[in-house]
Amino acid sequence: MNPCVKKVLVIGGGFSGMTAAIELRKQNIDTDIVEIDPDWRTDGAGISIGGATLRAFKTIGILDEFKKQGSAHSGLDVHAPHGVHLAHIPTPVIGDPDVPNSGAIMRPALAKILAEKTRQSGATIKLGCTFTEIKQHENGADVTFTDGTTVTYDLIIGADGLFSKVRKDQFPDAADPEYVGQGVWRAVLPRLPEVNNTMMWVGPNLKVGLNPMSKDQMYLFLTQDKKVKERVDRADYVSQLKALMMTFPAPMIQQLAGMLNEDSLVDFRALENLLVPRPWYNNRVVLIGDTVHATTPHLASGACIGIEDAIVLAEELASASVLTEALEAFQNRRWERCRMVVENSGRLAQIEVEGGDKEEHTAIMRETMMTLAQPI
Ligand SMILES: Cc1cc2nc3c(=O)[nH]c(=O)nc-3n(C[C@H](O)[C@H](O)[C@H](O)COP(=O)(O)OP(=O)(O)OC[C@H]3O[C@@H](n4cnc5c(N)ncnc54)[C@H](O)[C@@H]3O)c2cc1C
Numbered sequence: 001m002n003p004c005v006k007k008v009l010v011i012g013g014g015f016s017g018m019t020a021a022i023e024l025r026k027q028n029i030d031t032d033i034v035e036i037d038p039d040w041r042t043d044g045a046g047i048s049i050g051g052a053t054l055r056a057f058k059t060i061g062i063l064d065e066f067k068k069q070g071s072a073h074s075g076l077d078v079h080a081p082h083g084v085h086l087a088h089i090p091t092p093v094i095g096d097p098d099v100p101n102s103g104a105i106m107r108p109a110l111a112k113i114l115a116e117k118t119r120q121s122g123a124t125i126k127l128g129c130t131f132t133e134i135k136q137h138e139n140g141a142d143v144t145f146t147d148g149t150t151v152t153y154d155l156i157i158g159a160d161g162l163f164s165k166v167r168k169d170q171f172p173d174a175a176d177p178e179y180v181g182q183g184v185w186r187a188v189l190p191r192l193p194e195v196n197n198t199m200m201w202v203g204p205n206l207k208v209g210l211n212p213m214s215k216d217q218m219y220l221f222l223t224q225d226k227k228v229k230e231r232v233d234r235a236d237y238v239s240q241l242k243a244l245m246m247t248f249p250a251p252m253i254q255q256l257a258g259m260l261n262e263d264s265l266v267d268f269r270a271l272e273n274l275l276v277p278r279p280w281y282n283n284r285v286v287l288i289g290d291t292v293h294a295t296t297p298h299l300a301s302g303a304c305i306g307i308e309d310a311i312v313l314a315e316e317l318a319s320a321s322v323l324t325e326a327l328e329a330f331q332n333r334r335w336e337r338c339r340m341v342v343e344n345s346g347r348l349a350q351i352e353v354e355g356g357d358k359e360e361h362t363a364i365m366r367e368t369m370m371t372l373a374q375p376i
Pocket residue numbers: 011012013014015016017034035036037046047048049053129130131159160161162164165166184269288289290291294295296297300301302303304306
């Protein structure tokens with residue numbers, strides 16, 4: 001069947017936008033991608049990658065590269081703040097012998113792998129560029145860019161993230177992201193030989209975790225309750241994180257706090273979420289990824305659902321003869337899974353902030369992971 005679109009614009013070159021470009025090109029759909037950052041940078045420390053994301057990497061064709069540059073492992077070990085081992089939570093098996101259960105990688109490394117694949121796909125990439133106007137009409141959508149050009153497209157995919165300009169422009173009634181009362185610290189550290197899978201130490205108000213992300217590196221994350229969303233001065237990052245880590249008596253966390261220094265890569269982010277109600281499309285503009293469903297990292301699945309959106313959207317566009325049918329099928333296939341991740345992550349944050357039921361916390365994590373392992 002002929003795809004219902006011939007020429008598509010992707011706005012935003014993050015994980016979701018790059019995957020959309022790669023998958024559309026596989027369907028021979030003429031694809032342009034515009035990214036506002038002239039250097040196409042991705043900041044940040046490590047990113048945890050679940051089995052469902054690794055399955056998506058296989059579809060995209062980047063699983064082998066991930067295995068070379070990242071770390072594949074299995075299961076989660078939970079400890080008390082003083083270090084006693086409490087539980088081993090297995091990660092669900094995806095059911096494909098090539099696809100590991102979980103893993104992690106440096107964010108910039110993953111972005112580079114996807115950017116290389118996007119370049120190879122034959123998509124036209126414009127960096128340091130965005131749109132100034134979208135005019136929809138019966139036969140297409142005319143997009144004017146910051147470089148002064150205007151091009152007509154059959155479809156525009158908004159993938160410009162949490163603070164999306166496409167969403168503001170085309171879905172003016174959509175609510176803004178909501179702060180959840182927590183922030184997360186992340187740091188890159190040399191990998192200790194005893195860290196072979198995800199490890200967590202859970203205190204009453206703080207949670208700290210480790211994830212190996214290559215042969216030599218691991219990343220640390222620490223969630224901190226903060227009633228009000230506030231900026232932390234970069235100059236204070238290392239001292240503040242160190243002080244928080246020192247509240248965990250576990251010998252490994254004390255050792256790692258001692259390893260942090262002014263050259264360490266440390267990051268802090270206030271956590272926000274967003275779930276735009278359906279419809280996720282407005283005639284010829286459709287939203288994917290964080291643009292339409294941004295989640296806190298409690299289930300480490302935000303990138304996963306954005307990447308899956310892109311895969312599913314390309315499949316539906318390739319198999320439908322009418323655009324509205326493809327977009328309707330896309331959002332129907334995606335809604336329940338994305339809602340589950342955003343709402344369950346939000347509930348986990350709430351339980352942590354309120355010091356709620358740990359059993360409910362564990363049950364939500366286990367059930368969501370099992371559901372995510374199901375085919376998309
Ligand atoms: C602290 C934290 C930790 C996380 N950890 C994990 C994890 O471990 N595992 C996981 O799966 N997920 C995790 N996530 C979620 C994950 O990072 C996001 O879901 C994912 O990066 C979203 O990708 P995206 O491409 O949809 O959006 P983005 O990554 O936001 O990409 C948007 C892109 O659009 C560009 N852009 C912005 N505005 C414009 C414009 N006007 N025009 C053109 N381009 C524009 C941006 O420069 C960017 O390149 C985490 C999130 C947070 C906040």
